[in-house]
Amino acid sequence: MPSHKPALLRTTVVAATAAASAFFALAPAATGAAQDTASAAAVTSVVAPAVAPAVPAAAPAAPVVETPVQDVAATTALNPAALRLAAMNTALAQIGKPYRYGASGPSAFDCSGLTSWAFKQVGVTIPRTSRAQSAVGTPVAKANLQPGDLVFFYKPVSHVAIYIGNGQVVHASTSGQPVKISPLANMPFNSARRV
Template identity: 55%
Template sequence: MHIPALATRAAITATATAAAALVGVLPALNGVAAPTAAPTAAPAAAPEPAVTPAAPVNSPATVELPVETVALSRPSAVGARAVSHAMSKLGAPYRWGATGPNAFDCSGLVSWAYKNAGVSLPRNSRAMSRVGRPVAKSDLRPGDLVFFYRPVSHVGIYIGGGKVVNAVNSRTPVKVSNINAMPFNGARRI
């Protein structure tokens, strides 16, 4: 496997993890109670810092996500889980009709990620474009389904910062793409 691709995958995964941690902290900073995790059997310890960097600041693999983007783009719990599942498949091969867990087509990746987040979606991109509720491009949040071309023939999951995780074609593994790299058709929130 190509080393820069591994570094990019690690940086994107670290960024998504850090963003998810930051999103959980932001409501508390704004005076709203943050969601709490289920209690664990471990004894209480001294409080840890709210956000720990995933990599050293001067590391070439570090990708910084602007706080403004995260603060304005809080994903739903289901959306955050779907993003996490889809991001775990970066580099997985594209295969038409594949629904995972080792290879995917575009709608296969989206349906697999959402199924693992507890939501069943239709199998193809056109049918997916009719579920949930419509969302304007300017109001996208991580976890929203993003559709491309007319008629709809491609789907990905918005991850924030103008980026989409998707399975593009047989020449390209699952990757993160700029939302403007393809003709935008619409978006839906599950």
């Protein structure tokens, strides 16, 4: 048996063992667990030299292990926090549009018309009125507000806005005022809900 065959066999076994190790090291990433970029780079650098001798010099080296790319739309559809942020950003994009009582967009809004329209644009259906919206989702304490949460004002509830962070909300406030950002503290807080 010529001397180059054992070397080729040993290289193949080492490459297969390294590839198997890399697969099992990265397998949690395929199930959704977080993957440390540094360890992924380390695994690739260990695997790549072992595989390189088995690949002919003329052929481009193929990646040994690939981390799966997440589908952004699927991730958003399964992630309520991402949907809330998308609804918030949709509402923010309406700043400057006029207030009109009973309007549900897209050219004019009242308070609950803005919130229901913004959530509908990202595939989440909530009731049309502020009072009905105040009963959906889960209650949130004022101290635990997160961007995208619905915030309700007055007793009984008669106004709704979307919390955007830093003590601010986006809302369609009242006649003569366009969709705008206002401090949360400017209105009498009633409650908040997370959908």
